[in-house]
Amino acid sequence: MPPRLYTWINGKCRTDDGGGMETAFVEIYVDDLKRSVQEWTDGFGFRQVATARCDAGGWASAALRQGRIGLVLTQGFLDEHPAQLYVSLHGTGVAHIALRTPDADAAHAASLAAGARPAPALDSLRGSRAGLCVAAFGDVVHSYVDDATARDVTGVAAALLHDDQTPEAAGPGLTRVDHFAVCLASSRLDAAVAFYRDALGFREIFQEFITVGPQAMRSRVVQSPSGLVTFTIIAPEPDAVPGQIDDFLKQHGGDGIQHVAFASDDAVSAVRTLTDRGVRFLRAPGSYYELLTQRVTPKSAPLPSCASGTC
Known part of the structure; x- marks a missing residue:
């Protein structure tokens, strides 16, 4: 692999070959760790690579891997633990996204200089360089992290920084995190886009105004310079009839991540395998696929397979 040169300019990471930031792992706060691990391993085909428990601190975690996807599941047992507080407010959900960069210290310093708010260190990563955290949106x-962080930190997530990331020999074939879908109140959409642009050096690559009958929403997509970390940020149109985004914000108790999308080299095969493993998929209305061809051209999976529920 050719060497990469990295420079931080006005808070933005520039590379000579488009490399750089990627998702190191995603931490999900859960209400039942044992059940959640079973769902991710038995249903989605992840393998467990590490566990940790701290009775005095009131938490337990498990690290899971599939391809380049790293997950940390954390349950809090004490009322004051962040995981327990999160679950009591929002239910099970994504609370922490670790971003691997060429220089974690420089990235953190640049984010703070650009106005990002510092966040406390998390139990999933421990060590002298484990506190490089910033607040994103809601309670996320x-x-x-970087190579030096991987050598320094301990904690359950450290296993994911050292673990083999080659594709699994068998299983559903999920390879990496494709994107995160974020739902925000309409008044915070512009600020969220500005945060990722100014504090993390992302660029806005797409925006769209979507109407579904009397419902409407705004969607803006930001992406890291590497192209490997993408957030689709969605907010309801305040003057429209409330729809699914409003429902999420109400049920979740505020801004948060609605879903995490996983990539696969063969989406149709992955869905079939996951279905056989007991994973249930939502059915999209037929009109979704009829309108889809007006927006994108599928590169691999044929639309008939998707519309029939096998994709």
Whole structure:
């Protein structure tokens, strides 16, 4: 692999070959760790690579891997633990996204200089360089890690920084995190886009105004310079009839991540395998696929397979 040169300019990471930031792992706060691990391993085909428990601190975690996807599941047992507080407010959900960068210290410093708010260190990563965290939106936090961090930190997530990331020999074939879908109140959409642009050096690559009958929403997509970390940020149109985004914000108790999308080299095969493993998929209305061809051209999976529920 050719060497990469990295420079931080006005808070933005520039590289000579488009490399750089990627998702190191995603931490999900859960209400039942044992059940959640079973769902991700038996249903989605992840393998467990590490566990940790701290009775005095009131938490337990498990690290899971599939391809380049790293997950940390954390349950809090004490009322004051962040995981327990999160679950009591929002239910099970994504609370922490670790971003791997060429230079975690520089990335963290640049984010703070650009106005990002510092966030406390998390139990999933421990060590002298484990506190490189910033607040993102809602109760979601980003941490920065790099090769030096991987050598320094301990904690359950450290296993994911050292673990083999080659594709699994068998299983559903999920390879990496494709994107995160974020739902925000309409008044915070512009600020969220500005945060990722100014504090993390992302660029806005797409925006769209979507109407579904009397419902409407705004969608803006930001992406890291590497192209490997993408957030689709969605907010309801305040003057429209309330729809699914409003429902999420109400049920979740505020801004948060609605879903995490996983990539696969063969989406149709992955869905079939996951279905056989007991994973249930939502059915999209037929009109979705009829309108889809007006927006994108599928590169691999044929639309008839998707519309029939096998994709």
